[in-house]
Amino acid sequence: MNEFWTNHKEAIIYAAIVITIVLILRFLTKKLYNWLEKRTQIKYPNDAPSNIHLAQKILNALWLVLGIMALGFIFIDEEQYKTARENFYIVLYLGIVAVLTLFAASLVQTWFKRSIKHRVANNEDTTSYKFLRYIAIFAVYFLGGILMLIAFKSMRSFAATALGGAGIVAVVAGVASQEALSNLVGGLFIIFFKPFKLGDIIKVDESMVGTVTDITLRHTIIRNYENKMIVIPNAIINKEKLINYDLGTHICCQWIEVGISYDSDIDLAKRIMREECEDHPNLIDHRSELEKYNEENKVVVRVIALGDSSVTIRAWAWASNYNQAFSMKCDLYESIKKRFDKEGIEIPFPHRTLIFKENQLEGLRSKAQNTNQVSVEKEEPDA
Known part of the structure; x- marks a missing residue:
């Protein structure tokens, strides 16, 4: 046992130090995560800290991978040590960039949430802020991805070009015809x-x-x-x-169109439609002061078309907004139909006239007679 300790003393101490450092880093990561989670829950109780949770997982995995790689140095020779050390630094660099990217995205998202919340409290439009939030978060992840590519020698030229102005222009020009960019520009x-x-x-x-x-x-x-x-x-x-419906003024004009038969009383139908519209609670008075002075009707009702089988009458009814206009339209169609039935105003419906030639009519009659005979013959045994 003493001989084993003497021969591998440095390796054992090195392994113990690596394991201790890994455990300390995981412990500190957990403490940092708990502190950030509590702070986030206090400020934003309804938001789950998903990015912070993901960063914790990445850090814990990073410390474990780096610890295993560091322990691997014990079992490699000097020729492989240089390559292993480079790989160690690459993994460390990738992990740090990934965590910093997540934290940057969280900060950007938090700032936009505060701004949007402030604008909502002041009854201001938040459309541009919500859209720019997507662009800002995309930019953060894009920059993080480029910084990760720099870690690989084969990708450094592409990353450097993409970060330059000429590279961005080339990328945009290359995908200009693609649907993704069309949607972004839209x-x-x-x-x-x-x-x-x-x-x-x-x-x-x-x-x-x-x-x-x-x-x-x-x-x-x-x-x-x-x-x-x-x-x-x-x-x-x-x-x-x-x-x-919300661009400019919110008031909305709703057309109430009903077709009546040519035999019905047009004046009576117009009066019924006007009365039903004026009695509806959602109707607003859209008349000008001159029209009010001249005592013109609140609702304009006119014949707008003479169809093949009906006379189309339209009423112009105004409401405060689209929702009230839609509800008013549904109610008015029901109430107007009931009044029409009560007052004898007919709403035409399609009729179809079938004309048979004489030989076709005889064939149908003979076929009907044969069918009746068969049914009688089937019923006789049961009698």
Whole structure:
């Protein structure tokens, strides 16, 4: 035993020191994580410190890997020592860069959260801040990835070029036709020109109507009235013609269109539609002062079309916003239908007239008679 200790004394002491350092570093990492977690929970009780938790895992894995590599120095010769030492420094560099990148991303995200919270408290628009948050976090991770590539000799030229202005221009030019960049540019256009912002109610088509909940680097998210999320790429939504119900004034004009038969009383139908609209609680008086002075009707009702089987009548009803206008439209269709039924106003529905030739009619009659005979023959045994 003494001979083994004498021959391997330095290696045993070296291994003990390495293991002790690894344990101390893991202990300090745990203490630092607990301190940061408590501080984050105090300031932001509703946010989970995911980046901090991931950084702790990376550090614990880093100390373990470095400790194993350091212990490996005991079993290698001098020729392999130089390569092993270089690999040791590369792993250490990668681990530190990864942790610093996560911390930088957490700081950026925290700053944007504070700014967004402050603007929300002051009833200010937060669309640009939420979108720029994605760009800033992407930039942090992009820079961290480039710094990691520098650790490898074969990738240093690419990393140096990407960090330079010419490299960025080359990268952008190389992917200019790609969908990813189109969506990114589309998102920037939305932020700069503001055709809509977070919280606005927009209508892209009849199946895509809802509230804008988020605008990312790639897509815009709309929550429709079925509480479903509609994800639209920014490049597509920039090309579409859309309606923003919250752009400018919020008051909304709702068309109430009903078709009546040609035999029905048009004047009576117009009066019923006007009365039902004026009695609805969501209706607002949109008349000018001159129109009020002239005692014009609150709701304009006109015949707008003479169709093949119906006379189309439209009422222009105004509401305070899109939500109230939609509810008013649904209620008015129901109440107008009930009044029409009560007052004898007919709403036409499609009719179809079938004309048979004489030989076809005889064939149908003979076929019907044969069918009746078969059914009678089947019933007779049971009788």
